Amino acid sequence: MQFKDKVVLITGAAGGIGIAAAKAFAKEGAKLALVDLNNEAITKAAESINSKEILLLTANVAKEEEVENYVKKTKEQYGRIDVFINNAGINGEFKNITEQTVENFQHVMDVNVKGVFLGLKYVLQVMQKQTSGAVVNTASNGGLLGAPGMSHYVASKHAVIGLNKSAALEMAPYGVRVNAVCPSGVNTEMMRRIERNAMGDQAEVARKQFEASVPMNRYATAEEIADLMVFLSSEQASFISGSYYRIDGGQGATSV
Template sequence: MKFADKIVVITGAAAGIGKETVKAFAKEGANVVLVDLHEETLQLTAEDLQLTEGKYLIVQADVSKEEQVERYVQLTQEKFGRIDVFFNNAGVEGVVQPITEYPSETLDLVVDVNIKGVFYGLKHVLRVMREQKSGSVINMSSIAGLKGSPNVSAYIASKHAVVGLTKATAIEAATYGVRVNAVNPSPVNTRMMRSLEAGFSPEHADVVKENLTKTIPLGRYGESDDVANAVLYLASEQANFITGVIFPIDGGLSAQ
C-alpha cells in the first residue's frame, strides 16, 4: 500500500490492536512511532517485533496530559520531520457497573483517556498535517460508539464522542487536504475484552464470550489483524477520497 518510509504515529502501541498495527506498518516499510504509558513495555514490544534500528521511535506518554501529547508530536518531528499517518488508538475500558453505581474516579479516567486523549492527539497532529497539507488520521472508536449496551455507560459515551470528533475534524481537515476517519470494531480478542468479560461475570467469563460471539453474524470475535488491515487501508492512497467515515469492523453486528 506504498508505506515505505512513511512516518506513522500509533498510540496505545504496546499491546493488542496497537501492537498489531505497528507490526503491519513496519512490514510495509514505514517508520513507526510507538506511544504508550510505560517505556519498558514499549521496549519489549519493539524487541518482540524486531523493529529495524533507525526506523522506529518509542515515546512514553500519558495521552490524557496535553503536554505529553505535544511532546510525542515534537519528538516525532525532531526525528522524522513529518507525520504521514496517525492511529489515535489509546483507550481504556473502565469498569462494568450500572450508571447508578459507576465510580466517579473511573468516569474521569475514561473521559481523560478516551475523549481528551483523542482530542489532544487530533489537536497537535493536525497542526503538523495542516502545514504539510497532507496526512491521514484514523481514530479508534468501537461498536460501542454506534450502539448502546448496559453497565458500560462511560465507555459507550466516550466512544460515541470519538465518532463526533471524527466527523467534526474530518470537515475541518478537508480544507487542507487531510483525511480523518474512525474504525469501530466489535469485540476483539484482546486483554480489554478479557477484562470486560470478567467484569460482566467474574465466574463465567467464558459464557459471556460465548454469548457475545452468538450476536455476531460471522460467528467469531475479531482479531487484532482484522482491525490493523482496515487501518492500513484507510491510511493508504487507495482510500484517498474517503474521509469522515465511521468504519465498522464487526462481522456484521451493526447490520442487525
C-alpha cells in the same frame, strides 16, 4: 511497500490492536513512532516488530504536555507525520449508571475522549502545515450502540465519532483525511478484561455470549482491525474522510 519512508505514529501501541497495526505498517515499509503509557510494555512490543526505524515514546495521552511532547519528538526524529493511528483507550469498570462512580467515568473520558482530542490537536497542526496526512481514530461499535453497564465507555466512543467528523471537516481544505474504525469485540487482552468485568469468574461464559452476538460467531483478530487501518491510511482510500467503519462480523446489520 506502499508506506516506504512514511512516518506512522501510533498511540496505545503496546496493546493488541496497536502492536498489530505497528507490524502491518512496518511490513509496508513505514518508519514508526510508538506511544504507550507503559514503558516496559512498549519496549517489549517493539522487540516483536520487524522494523529498523522505531521511536519509542512513553506518554499519558490524557496529559496535554505529554501529548505535545510525543508529537514534538516524532517531528524532531523524522521531520513529518504522515499517518496517525489515534488508538489509545480503556474500558473502565462496568457498573450501571446508578452505581457508577464519577471517578471511573472521568478516568474513561480522560483517556478515550480527552486523549483522542489532544492527539488530534497536536498531530493535525503538523499535518496542516504539511498539507497532507491521514488519521485513523479507534472508536467502537459501542460508539454506535448502547450497552448496559458500559455507559461511560459507550459515551466516550460516541464522542470519538463526533470528534472524527468535525476534524475531517476542518482538515479537508488541507488535504488531510480523518476516519475511524468501529470494531466489535477483538480477541485481545482488553477483551479478556471486559469478560472478567462482565461476569467475574464466569469470564469464559461471557466470552461465549459475546461471540454468539456476532453473526460470524467470533471475535475479530487484531490483525483484521490493523488491515482496515492500513487501508484507510493508504492512497486507495484517497477520497474517504469523515467516515467511520464498522468491523464487526455483521453485528451492525442486526440494528437500525
